[in-house]
Structure formats: C-alpha cells, structure tokens
Amino acid sequence: MANIVVMPKLGLTMTEGVIAKWYKNVGDRVEKGETLFEVTTDKLTNEIESEYSGVVLKLCAEEGDSISCTDPVAYIGEAGEQIKGTGITADEDINDEEKIIEVEKSETAVKTKREKGSYVLASPLAKKMAREKGYDLGHIEGTGPNGRIVAKDVESYTTGKNVKLSPTAAKIAKEFDVDVEALYQGERLMKSDILDSMKPTETSKSEIEILNVDAAQVEETMKLTxxxxxxxxxxxxxxxxxxxxxxxxxxxxxxxxxxxxxxxxxxxxxxxxxxxxxxxxxxxxxxxxxxxxxxxxxxxxxxxxxxxxxxxxxxxxxxxxxxxxxxxxxxxxxxxxxxxxxxxxxxxxxxxxxxxxxxxxxxxxxxxxxxxxxxxxxxxxxxxxxxxxxxxxxxxxxxxxxxxxxxxxxxxxxxxxxxxxxxxxxxxxxxxxxxxxxxxxxxxx
Missing domain, CATH: 3.30.559.10 (Chloramphenicol acetyltransferase-like domain)
Structure with a gap:
C-alpha cells in the first residue's frame, strides 16, 4: 500500500507549517533519507527527509501552502499503486470535494463546469489574482497537484483576447458585466476606461459616482504567516x-x-x-x-x-x-x-x-x-x-x-x-x- 507523508510536528508549539520547496515532483523516485521537501514554521526552516523509498504518487500541497501538523502532504509508493485509505490510484484525483461534470475546451480557454456549490481547488494566491483580474476560477484549468489552480494558471489564462485590466477595472467590469473584450485595443484597461464605456441605461449616474469612489478604495487582505x-x-x-x-x-x-x-x-x-x-x-x-x-x-x-x-x-x-x-x-x-x-x-x-x-x-x-x-x-x-x-x-x-x-x-x-x-x-x-x-x-x- 502507498505510504502517507504528513506535515511533521517539529516542536511542542508548532501547529502548522508552510511548504517552502518541493525537491521531488509526481513520478519522481525518492529514497528513504533523501530530502523530499522544505518546511517553514513560525521560527525555523527545515529540510524534511523521506521516511520511505518509492515513487511520489501525489503531492497534496503546493509551495507556499500552510498545512496543519499531521495532515497529508504527499503519497509515496509504487507507480500505479492504490493510495492507502482512499480507494483510488495515483492517476485519480484524491480530492473528492471537486466534482467535475464536463470540460469544454476552446482555443483560448478551458472552461470547467462544476456542480452548483462545488469546491474549486485553488491556492490562496491564485484566488487573489483571479479576484483582482475579474476571472471566474471555474473557467481556469489547474496544473498543480490534483488539478489545483495555481498562480501561473491564472497568469496564463486568457479570456479570448488576453485582455489586460487593472485590479480596479476588473472589479468594476465584473460587477456590472462589462464586455471587456469589446473595449480592449491592446493597451491595459484602466478604471476610467470601464466607467467611460458604461451607458446610462446600464447603470445610473449615482451608481457610477458611488462605484468610482469605492473602486479607489479597494481593500486587500493578507493572511498572516x-x-x-x-x-x-x-x-x-x-x-x-x-x-x-x-x-x-x-x-x-x-x-x-x-x-x-x-x-x-x-x-x-x-x-x-x-x-x-x-x-x-x-x-x-x-x-x-x-x-x-x-x-x-x-x-x-x-x-x-x-x-x-x-x-x-x-x-x-x-x-x-x-x-x-x-x-x-x-x-x-x-x-x-x-x-x-x-x-x-x-x-x-x-x-x-x-x-x-x-x-x-x-x-x-x-x-x-x-x-x-x-x-x-x-x-x-x-x-x-x-x-x-x-x-x-x-x-x-x-x-x-x-x-x-x-x-x-x-x-x-x-x-x-x-x-x-x-x-x-x-x-x-x-x-x-x-x-x-x-x-x-x-x-x-
């Protein structure tokens, strides 16, 4: 059976650790005692050695993710082996929260339809970037572990014309359903471009004025390390x-x-x-x-x-x-x-x-x-x-x-x-x- 690699508890007060670096990818061979990943805690950075020899079947977290102590971070076994406790093999998704029904691919984007209320697996940074750009995470294909959407997926995602928007412009366009592709002329769209394009029939003058004030005060959040x-x-x-x-x-x-x-x-x-x-x-x-x-x-x-x-x-x-x-x-x-x-x-x-x-x-x-x-x-x-x-x-x-x-x-x-x-x-x-x-x-x- 495949072996589970967990986030180690490196001290009495440690409750979670951040994956700072993976030294192995899915499919790589790892020997017992060989460095598998690097973890950063509230005080230290430690290189974690593998307790098992075998093939890396799954990585349950990406670099930068914070994982609670004793939670799984990877699976090691033999290629194609069943992952212990999940009833699935290495080429299957271990996250049963993400239920993909249908995938429609086009030349410009990959749109993944999910059941209503289903969970979208994405890193915190990817979610932040998508929110700033006004992208729907449900339309972005993830290339991280278990299909997780990572920052590079959001960065490379295009809406058809590879439209570039400022964070505030993206927020306004999303809120008022503005067709940014029709406005895009090769230059980055700013807040003023979106506001100028909005006709009185689409939103009232007072709404635009309120939005104009609010948009200039977009708040950002940052999770504590x-x-x-x-x-x-x-x-x-x-x-x-x-x-x-x-x-x-x-x-x-x-x-x-x-x-x-x-x-x-x-x-x-x-x-x-x-x-x-x-x-x-x-x-x-x-x-x-x-x-x-x-x-x-x-x-x-x-x-x-x-x-x-x-x-x-x-x-x-x-x-x-x-x-x-x-x-x-x-x-x-x-x-x-x-x-x-x-x-x-x-x-x-x-x-x-x-x-x-x-x-x-x-x-x-x-x-x-x-x-x-x-x-x-x-x-x-x-x-x-x-x-x-x-x-x-x-x-x-x-x-x-x-x-x-x-x-x-x-x-x-x-x-x-x-x-x-x-x-x-x-x-x-x-x-x-x-x-x-x-x-x-x-x-x-």
Whole structure:
C-alpha cells in the first residue's frame, strides 16, 4: 500500500507549517533519507527527509501552502499503486470535494463546469489574482497537484483576447458585466476606461459616482504567516501574563567606545566586528549572576533560578522577529560571545537556526538604536522575567564636574515583571549595568 507523508510536528508549539520547496515532483523516485521537501514554521526552516523509498504518487500541497501538523502532504509508493485509505490510484484525483461534470475546451480557454456549490481547488494566491483580474476560477484549468489552480494558471489564462485590466477595472467590469473584450485595443484597461464605456441605461449616474469612489478604495487582505501568528499570540500572552513596569536610564558610552576600539582588533576571529550588543550581553550576564532572581522564570508559585545566563538578542526579519540566545554568556569570553552571536544572527536571516538556538533563554536584549529610536518599552519574552531595550547613541550636553560637556549618551529601558522584580531591584540592576558599561574594565576584576 502507498505510504502517507504528513506535515511533521517539529516542536511542542508548532501547529502548522508552510511548504517552502518541493525537491521531488509526481513520478519522481525518492529514497528513504533523501530530502523530499522544505518546511517553514513560525521560527525555523527545515529540510524534511523521506521516511520511505518509492515513487511520489501525489503531492497534496503546493509551495507556499500552510498545512496543519499531521495532515497529508504527499503519497509515496509504487507507480500505479492504490493510495492507502482512499480507494483510488495515483492517476485519480484524491480530492473528492471537486466534482467535475464536463470540460469544454476552446482555443483560448478551458472552461470547467462544476456542480452548483462545488469546491474549486485553488491556492490562496491564485484566488487573489483571479479576484483582482475579474476571472471566474471555474473557467481556469489547474496544473498543480490534483488539478489545483495555481498562480501561473491564472497568469496564463486568457479570456479570448488576453485582455489586460487593472485590479480596479476588473472589479468594476465584473460587477456590472462589462464586455471587456469589446473595449480592449491592446493597451491595459484602466478604471476610467470601464466607467467611460458604461451607458446610462446600464447603470445610473449615482451608481457610477458611488462605484468610482469605492473602486479607489479597494481593500486587500493578507493572511498572516505562521511566524507572525505566533508572534501575535505570544505578545498577547506576555501582555496579559506579566504586570510590567519599564525603567529608563541614560548612560555615557564613552568607555564602551574606547573598549571596542582597543579590544575589537584583538578578536580571535578577525572577521567578527565587536559591537555594543556583544559588550551589553557580557555585562548583563555578569549582573544577572549577581542578581539571580532576575535570571529566573516563574512557574505557578515556584521561582526557577537558572544557573547560567543565556542571553537572547532580538533579530528583526521581514517576516517577523526571532530571538536566538547565546548559552552560558556568564562563563564565555567577550570574543566567544561575539562569534556565537554573529553566527546566530546569520542563521536567523538564512532560516537556518536550530531549535537549541531558540529555547532556553533567560534574558533578552532588543536594540533599536540603529533605527534612531531613543527609548521604548519592550515586551517581556516569556517565560523570562525581564528584557532590556537599547536606544540610539546621541551626542548630548551633560554636566560633569560642574561643567557642561558633550557626551555620547544612550538610553536603556528595562521592562521587568513586577510579580518578582520590584522597583528597587530593577533600579539596582540598571545601576549595576551602568557601572560596568561606564567602566567596562571592571569586567576584568
């Protein structure tokens, strides 16, 4: 019997995954242990190896589709073999929701008649494109798995003259049943072309005016990615779980700059550039060991004190935010922290982080200084108890020994869980961090 390949559950919190890439097509031979597809979750991108050897009989999803964990994504067996549990063979459609009655083909289009209310199998992107172009999905032939209509099918579909319309023009033409083929002269039809062609007998002036206003405000929808949905869920959880307070303190970064300029060139890995983030991570780890109740997490009525400081650094991506953490920063050298941090950042941007990189954090640093943000209130990364926000460095007039001087000042914003970290402890933490950052040679003591 054919074997079912399902969407794997790659973590305790994973509920769905996105098919990022298929390495095999229907009819291809695949061996056990060979990479079959690539899946993207809310945090990671993983290559999934086949658990079976055989021929790919069916692909139940296309690239870009989001599939729930344990749902089928493919069937592997021998050519012509019956697909287990369906009673059909590889050359038959496994989706019994799509009931095709009759197919009429012409030179310009393939029109598929379906029973009223029957399901049209199409990808979300294909549906969006068809809606914008004013196409009826029931008239488009699908070339994807199981006859699924994919984006390229909509792109290549023609209505007779290969009419090109703007999304707004397509919307109006569809609503008022305008013959776009009669209007088409080779140039893309715009909203004004459709409105100008509509006679008073077809629609009233007031209707055209209303439509003209509405058409200019066509709304688009975008489905949240698994990563963005997870971020939304966890931020809501953090907001409702931790009674938080943010404490702000300005520090003089003159000594940090001097330290970086002197120590940076001595790093063992000359390709790594020492940054303020690396110094902050080392300093925070040092202070967290001095104040262990901050390097902790709360589980029910039990406070768990962690033996080492695993410092997470928030990494912003186009798709969302990841927080890989560097383990044991309290016992690692500044050079080791720098190398490991840059590895995590590169892996995050390339989608190559491991689960170990993402779990086990005890404290997080998030730096928006590069974007000119001076101060902000970061949200705690559960189940941690605090997070440190770092602002931009700006030359600022300050009073030193009774004189006004210009110093490079930076704001630190500590958001702390007030269930465990009260104002006094938070203030002591910031004070101690300031002492180290304004005199980083204390790290050598």
């Amino acid at each position: 698994p990563m963005r949905k997870t971020i939304a869920s966890r931020m809501s959880e953090s907001w409702s779980t931790s009674p938080r307070v943010t404490y702000n303190k300005a520090i003089d970064t003159s000594a940090m700059k001097e330290l970086r300029s002197k120590i940076g060139p001595t790093l063992k890995d000359s390709s790594i550039k020492l940054t303020f983030n690396h110094i902050l991570m080392k300093v925070c780890a040092k202070v967290l060991m001095e104040m262990p109740t901050i390097n902790a997490s709360l589980s029910g009525d039990t406070l768990i004190l962690h033996p080492h400081a695993n410092i997470g650094l928030a990494v912003g991506l186009d798709s969302g935010l990841l927080v890989p953490n560097v383990k044991n920063c309290d016992i690692k050298s500044l050079s080791q922290i720098a190398v490991e941090t840059e590895r995590c950042i590169a892996a995050a941007r390339d989608g190559k982080l491991t689960m170990d990189d993402l779990v086990g954090g005890t404290f997080t640093i998030t730096n928006l200084g590069a974007y000119g943000v001076s101060t902000f209130s970061p949200i705690i990364n559960q189940p941690e108890l605090a997070i440190l926000g770092v602002g931009a460095i700006a030359d600022t007039p300050v009073v030193v020994n009774g004189e006004i001087v210009i110093r490079p000042m930076m704001n630190l914003s500590l958001t702390a869980d007030h269930r465990i970290i009260d104002g006094l402890l938070a203030a002591k933490f910031l004070k101690r961090i300031t002492e180290y950052l304004e005199n980083p040679y204390m790290l050598l003591v």
